[in-house]
Amino acid sequence: YQRTLEANPYYLCGRNGLATAYSMLGDYQKSIAEYQKIIKLGAADNEVYKNLGKIYWLMKEPLKAEALFQEALRIDNKNIETHQYLAKIYYSLNRIKEAKQSNYRRVS
DSSP: OHHHHHHOTTOHHHHHHHHHHHHHTTOHHHHHHHHHHHHHTTOOOHHHHHHHHHHHHHTTOHHHHHHHHHHHHHHOTTOHHHHHHHHHHHHHTTOHHHHHHTSOOOOO
16 A cells, blocks of 8 residues: 555555554554545545544544544434444443434434
């Protein structure tokens, strides 16, 4: 991924792959930096915000994670995994009413 991005720093699949690789290696700061570059390029979709939220959740920063999951839902409010993570955050913060409201409901 790094070599690909040296040739084309705007290649979003490469940037996303590098961010994912850093996250899988436990290097959350580098992963965050890569996801933030995608956001700065104006190319972030719900998956970018969701993945960034997961990192902050793993880093035990629920308020940052909450904001990112909410942004992911603003883009795609039908993503089950995002709803589940948001519910976990609300439960961890003892915001039970919000946790129950965040349960995913399939919209026809």
